[in-house]
Amino acid sequence: MGRTATLAAWRPDPGNPKQQVAMLVDTTECIGCKACEVACKQWNQNEYRINQELGTYQSHPSLDAQTWTLIKFIEREDEDGVNQWLMQKHNCMHCSEAGCVTACPTDALHYGDYGVVTLDQEKCIGCAYCEPACPFDAIHVDKSAFRQTAQKAGKCTLCFDRISNAMQPACVSTCPTDCIKYGDRGELLKWAYARVEQLKAMGYANANVYGDKELGGLHELYVLLEKPEVYGLPVNPTLSKRLTFWKYGLQPVGKAILGAALFGMVINWFAARRTFKGGHGPGEEAEAPASLHD
Numbered sequence: 001m002g003r004t005a006t007l008a009a010w011r012p013d014p015g016n017p018k019q020q021v022a023m024l025v026d027t028t029e030c031i032g033c034k035a036c037e038v039a040c041k042q043w044n045q046n047e048y049r050i051n052q053e054l055g056t057y058q059s060h061p062s063l064d065a066q067t068w069t070l071i072k073f074i075e076r077e078d079e080d081g082v083n084q085w086l087m088q089k090h091n092c093m094h095c096s097e098a099g100c101v102t103a104c105p106t107d108a109l110h111y112g113d114y115g116v117v118t119l120d121q122e123k124c125i126g127c128a129y130c131e132p133a134c135p136f137d138a139i140h141v142d143k144s145a146f147r148q149t150a151q152k153a154g155k156c157t158l159c160f161d162r163i164s165n166a167m168q169p170a171c172v173s174t175c176p177t178d179c180i181k182y183g184d185r186g187e188l189l190k191w192a193y194a195r196v197e198q199l200k201a202m203g204y205a206n207a208n209v210y211g212d213k214e215l216g217g218l219h220e221l222y223v224l225l226e227k228p229e230v231y232g233l234p235v236n237p238t239l240s241k242r243l244t245f246w247k248y249g250l251q252p253v254g255k256a257i258l259g260a261a262l263f264g265m266v267i268n269w270f271a272a273r274r275t276f277k278g279g280h281g282p283g284e285e286a287e288a289p290a291s292l293h294d
C-alpha cells in the first residue's frame, strides 16, 4: 500500500478538541534513515548527543529527556532461521490510560486535546515518578550536567504546538517514505488493519496492529511484521491499580485534609482576633483593668 494523499493532507478540526488524532508507523516501510530523529531534535531544540560506542546503527541506546524519538534497530533470526532487520520508531505512545499522568503529583502531565498526553514543564518538579510508571520507557527526567536549568521531564509532545496550528508533526512531514502517517485515529486504524491483511497475504503470518486496544487505546499505532515482544513492546500492558488508587483515591483525600487544616487555621486566626479585639491582640499592648486606675 503506497502513499495516501488523503491522510497526508489531513488536519484536525479546530472546533472539536475531543477528536482523536494519532500517528501510525508502518514499520515495514521504514528504511532507518533517522530523518525523523533529526527533525524532532531540530524542531524541539533538543541537544544532540550521539553515542558512537553502541556497535549498532541505532543512534542512542534509548530515549532520554533530550531524545524524544528513536529508531530502534533489531537484528535477529526468525523461527525459520532467516535473518531479519527490523526497525521501530519509538516515542511516547500518548496512552488513553497513561501511567505517567497517574503518577505525576503536580498534574504537570495531563490528558490534553486530541488525545495527546501533554507535559507542562512549568509544573514539573523533576521528581521522576513518571519514569517507572511508563510501560514504554518513553519519558525521562534530564539529569545531565549539560542542562543549566532545573531538572525537568521530557518526552514526545506529538508536536502539539504544530498540530494545533494546522501543521503536521515534524517527524511526519520529514519522513521520506511516508511510513509515519498522521490523522484521525479511527481512519488510521482502518488503514492499519487493511495493511496487515495485505502483509499476511504476502506470507508475513505474524503481521499485526499494535496500539488499538492497549491501555485504552494508544495515539501512536504500529503496523508490525513480527509479534510486539520482538520489538520490546509490552504485551497487554495495564495501568497499575495502586497508582490509580494513589492518584484518584489518596491524593484528593490528602488535599481535602490539607485544605481543611488550612481552613481551620484561618478560622482560628479570625477567632483569635475577635477575642482580642479592643484588647491585646497579637502585637498589641494590653489595656489595664479599670480597677488598677482607681
Ligand code: SF4
Binding pocket: 091, 092, 093, 094, 095, 098, 099, 100, 101, 117, 133, 134, 135, 136, 137, 138, 139, 155
Ligand atoms: S507512553 Fe509513557 S510517557 Fe507516553 S503517555 Fe504513555 S505512560 Fe505517559
Ligand code: SF4
Binding pocket: 039, 040, 041, 043, 044, 068, 069, 091, 155, 156, 157, 158, 159, 169, 170, 171, 172
Ligand atoms: S511528534 Fe514531534 S515531538 Fe513527537 S517524535 Fe515526532 S517530531 Fe518528535
Ligand code: SF4
Binding pocket: 029, 030, 031, 032, 033, 034, 035, 036, 037, 071, 089, 174, 175, 176, 177, 178, 179, 180
Ligand atoms: S524518517 Fe521515516 S523512514 Fe526514515 S527512519 Fe524515520 S520513520 Fe524510518
